[in-house]
Amino acid sequence: MESVAAIEQLAGKGAARAARRRLKGGGGAEARPRWWNYLILGIFLLISAYPLYFAILLASSDAGMIARNPIPSLIPRGNLLKNLSAVINSDIDFWQALWNSIIVAVITSASVVFFSTLAGYSFSKLRFRGKKALLAFVIATMAVPVQLGVIPLFIIMAKLDWVGDLKAVIVPGMVTAFGVFWMTQYLEDALPFELIEAARMDGCSLLQSFFHVALPAARGAGAMLFLFTFVGSWTSFFWPYIILGADNPTLPVALQQLQASYFKDYSLIMAGVVVSVIPLLLLFIVAGRQLVNGIMQGAVKG
Amino acid sequence: MSSSPAPARAPLTWRQRLSRWDQRLSPYLFISPFFLLFLVTGLFPIVYTAWVSLHDWDLIMGQGPFVGLQNFQDVLGSANFYKALRNTFSIFLLSSVPQVIAAILIAYVLDANLRAKTFWRMGVLLPYVIAPVAVSLIFGKIFADESGLVNSLLGTMGIDGIGWHKSPFAAHLAIATMVNFRWTGYNALIFLAAMQAVPREIYEAAIIDGASRMHRFLHVTVPMLRPTIIFVVITSTIGGLQIFDEPRMFDTSGLGGADRQWMTMTMYLYELGWGPQVSFGKASAVAWLLFLIIVLIGLLNFAITRRIASGGSAHPTTRRTRGRRG
Numbered sequence: 001m002e003s004v005a006a007i008e009q010l011a012g013k014g015a016a017r018a019a020r021r022r023l024k025g026g027g028g029a030e031a032r033p034r035w036w037n038y039l040i041l042g043i044f045l046l047i048s049a050y051p052l053y054f055a056i057l058l059a060s061s062d063a064g065m066i067a068r069n070p071i072p073s074l075i076p077r078g079n080l081l082k083n084l085s086a087v088i089n090s091d092i093d094f095w096q097a098l099w100n101s102i103i104v105a106v107i108t109s110a111s112v113v114f115f116s117t118l119a120g121y122s123f124s125k126l127r128f129r130g131k132k133a134l135l136a137f138v139i140a141t142m143a144v145p146v147q148l149g150v151i152p153l154f155i156i157m158a159k160l161d162w163v164g165d166l167k168a169v170i171v172p173g174m175v176t177a178f179g180v181f182w183m184t185q186y187l188e189d190a191l192p193f194e195l196i197e198a199a200r201m202d203g204c205s206l207l208q209s210f211f212h213v214a215l216p217a218a219r220g221a222g223a224m225l226f227l228f229t230f231v232g233s234w235t236s237f238f239w240p241y242i243i244l245g246a247d248n249p250t251l252p253v254a255l256q257q258l259q260a261s262y263f264k265d266y267s268l269i270m271a272g273v274v275v276s277v278i279p280l281l282l283l284f285i286v287a288g289r290q291l292v293n294g295i296m297q298g299a300v301k302g
Numbered sequence: 303m304s305s306s307p308a309p310a311r312a313p314l315t316w317r318q319r320l321s322r323w324d325q326r327l328s329p330y331l332f333i334s335p336f337f338l339l340f341l342v343t344g345l346f347p348i349v350y351t352a353w354v355s356l357h358d359w360d361l362i363m364g365q366g367p368f369v370g371l372q373n374f375q376d377v378l379g380s381a382n383f384y385k386a387l388r389n390t391f392s393i394f395l396l397s398s399v400p401q402v403i404a405a406i407l408i409a410y411v412l413d414a415n416l417r418a419k420t421f422w423r424m425g426v427l428l429p430y431v432i433a434p435v436a437v438s439l440i441f442g443k444i445f446a447d448e449s450g451l452v453n454s455l456l457g458t459m460g461i462d463g464i465g466w467h468k469s470p471f472a473a474h475l476a477i478a479t480m481v482n483f484r485w486t487g488y489n490a491l492i493f494l495a496a497m498q499a500v501p502r503e504i505y506e507a508a509i510i511d512g513a514s515r516m517h518r519f520l521h522v523t524v525p526m527l528r529p530t531i532i533f534v535v536i537t538s539t540i541g542g543l544q545i546f547d548e549p550r551m552f553d554t555s556g557l558g559g560a561d562r563q564w565m566t567m568t569m570y571l572y573e574l575g576w577g578p579q580v581s582f583g584k585a586s587a588v589a590w591l592l593f594l595i596i597v598l599i600g601l602l603n604f605a606i607t608r609r610i611a612s613g614g615s616a617h618p619t620t621r622r623t624r625g626r627r628g
Binding site: 032033034037038040041044045047048049051052054055058066067070071115116118119121122123126127128131134138141143144145146147148149150151152153154155156171172174175177180205206207210231234235237238242251252255256259260263266269270272273276277280281283284288289291292295296297298 | 321324325326328329330331332333335336337339340342343344345346347348350351354407408411412414415416417420422423424425426427428429430431432433434435436437439440441443444449450451453454455458483487488491492494495536540543544546547550551554568571572575576582585586589590592593596600
């Protein structure tokens with residue numbers, strides 16, 4: 001097979017681009033996709049999207065219609081706004097839950113990014129005793145199922161009088177071993193020593209060099225880490241359910257209460273589901289590409 | 303250029319001294335927020351769980367007398383523990399095995415030089431942004447025993463509905479479907495990245511050797527993916543054995559069914575600690591047992607990985623960003 005560079009020399013840019021297209025990406029599959037690639041993906045996408053659409057269909061219906069037609073017609077009915085407002089104004093405080101979810105997700109994500117970058121800067125670029133062992137410890141802790149420590153964590157929070165308080169959800173979420181590992185890996189390549197030295201020559205302390213050099217260099221990976229932490233925080237249920245309870249819920253906890261009190265009316269439950277999904281759906285539309293890249297980079301790097 | 307050079311042989315200026323301290327201490331200061339917070343909110347609770355499990359301890363009264371291994375005896379002597387263990391493993395197997403297979407196939411299809419690549423990749427990731435609680439509510443209706451979507455569809459074909467909330471296996475299947483729904487596309491992207499890292503020359507060599515497409519997939523792609531497969535299996539083991547959200551929301555009571563047919567280990571832990579028994583001691587015993595099981599399976603996986611890694615494959619291991627259950 002001729003090399004792409006040779007083709008570019010001999011036959012011009014257009015032919016080279018075509019050759020590249022034929023060569024790359026085609027890993028296990030053939031270089032050019034067949035119709036069945038699109039068919040399989042189309043079916044998989046329908047399966048992926050239908051449950052969400054099913055929720056919207058039910059949320060735009062009412063209890064009677066749902067009981068009569070267990071297989072909903074594919075066209076939404078007209079009750080969506082009515083059901084949404086009914087859920088939001090029900091005795092479960094969805095505004096509060098929405099607000100709580102936003103606060104928790106934003107603070108934990110920003111904090112994870114900041115502290116991970118700080119530690120990642122130190123691990124990737126600074127010299128200190130015990131670095132290797134400490135980094136190995138970070139990597140080992142990624143596999144520790146910390147969720148199993150809920151009982152002592154609850155006891156600690158009770159001592160602090162934080163039960164039912166958002167702080168109890170935010171503080172344990174402020175750092176992750178994964179984040180530190182991720183930023184260490186990234187800064188290793190993305191931040192040249194010359195930049196740090198230049199900053200030091202200009203009289204920067206190490207902390208100043210972090211803000212002037214490391215933090216800007218970490219932007220790309222930091223944005224991805226922010227997104228993944230945000231999704232993780234937004235969708236987490238177990239610990240908020242234990243520690244927050246009904247009085248000060250996040251959205252998943254509010255959904256549990258909704259199910260407990262309206263279990264007979266699926267139009268309202270699904271309206272609640274729609275309320276909880278919309279914010280992340282918007283995020284997905286805006287930043288889905290970064291999520292995809294993050295997963296794929298994370299898969300190759302580590 | 304702010305710092306002026308110090309005069310020769312003079313003692314260090316305060317500025318130089320400061321800079322030396324900065325060099326020495328700052329690296330530790332930078333990593334300390336992670337270590338402090340992780341020790342207090344992550345590691346200490348896990349270790350302290352062992353201490354709590356040796357005591358009579360409850361939500362209301364607090365710490366009681368030391369009882370030795372009594373809590374472990376109680377837990378290991380109760381039928382619910384074994385049910386929870388069985389259910390957890392059953393749901394885990396039903397979700398991990400088909401999920402890995404489907405994810406590899408989807409990755410393979412995505413690996414062709416598609417038009418609108420980003421669209422397809424984002425499309426398979428869509429379920430990931432739906433919270434497990436919401437997924438469970440949606441699928442709770444899809445798999446409802448009376449007037450659920452699946453049973454109604456079966457009905458139109460003249461097949462009797464399935465007791466999704468009655469038979470243990472059917473319940474496990476329904477819950478595993480929720481997990482698969484949310485994670486298959488995510489894992490497909492991980493496998494896709496690994497597939498794209500496979501050197502082209504190997505495929506070319508296989509083509510020259512006359513290997514069919516099927517052959518190339520089974521004898522080149524899949525073996526090259528082995529470390530990634532093992533990694534995905536390890537991470538989903540850690541997460542999967544702690545599963546709570548989906549089975550908890552599968553019905554309103556959250557106890558795992560009339561006969562506890564879909565109660566998982568973490569649900570059992572929750573019920574012991576915050577249910578009518580309010581026994582933190584027993585709940586901690588369950589937490590520790592589950593912890594040991596996860597560590598044991600983790601070590602087993604690690605041993606297998608090592609053997610395979612030393613068996614010649616030089617493909618990089620992978621990391622993933624699974625957040626919630628990790």
